[in-house]
Amino acid sequence: MSDCIFCKIIAGEIPSKQVYKDDLVTAFYDINPLAPVHVLIVPNEHIPSVNEVEERHEAVLGRMFTVAKKIAAEHGIAEGGYRLVVNTGADGGQEVFHLHMHLLGGRKMGKLG
Numbered sequence: 001m002s003d004c005i006f007c008k009i010i011a012g013e014i015p016s017k018q019v020y021k022d023d024l025v026t027a028f029y030d031i032n033p034l035a036p037v038h039v040l041i042v043p044n045e046h047i048p049s050v051n052e053v054e055e056r057h058e059a060v061l062g063r064m065f066t067v068a069k070k071i072a073a074e075h076g077i078a079e080g081g082y083r084l085v086v087n088t089g090a091d092g093g094q095e096v097f098h099l100h101m102h103l104l105g106g107r108k109m110g111k112l113g
């Protein structure tokens, strides 16, 4: 998707502070952090949202969780805890339509709502 900001980050066409990259996913720091640790974990393939997820994506979806766990541990927040968020659609608060998992930690999270 040529007009997708996260596809451009994955391709290295616009800068980001990269945390992790492999054959399936890329992770980078959120430009507007909402917590001391705020990382976005995204599939390398352009999947707009959870609504477009298919069975063939199950490997990448699983990888998003194992990478989240690894990044949380590397940032020293595994034991204290953290939050994983996937906003979906307008009412879900999704602003960038390239599937992404927010990893938020380093502070006590409030109630969802």
Ligand code: AMP
Pocket: 005, 016, 028, 029, 030, 031, 032, 033, 040, 086, 087, 093, 094, 095, 096, 097
């Ligand atoms: P969402 O509201 O779930 O779609 O989250 C989109 C997130 O992407 C927001 O937290 C933004 O701060 C973040 N974001 C937008 N542009 C960039 C960028 N160029 N680099 C890093 N994070 C970004």
Ligand code: ZN
Pocket: 001, 004, 005, 006, 007, 008, 045, 046, 047, 097, 098
């Ligand atoms: Zn994209």
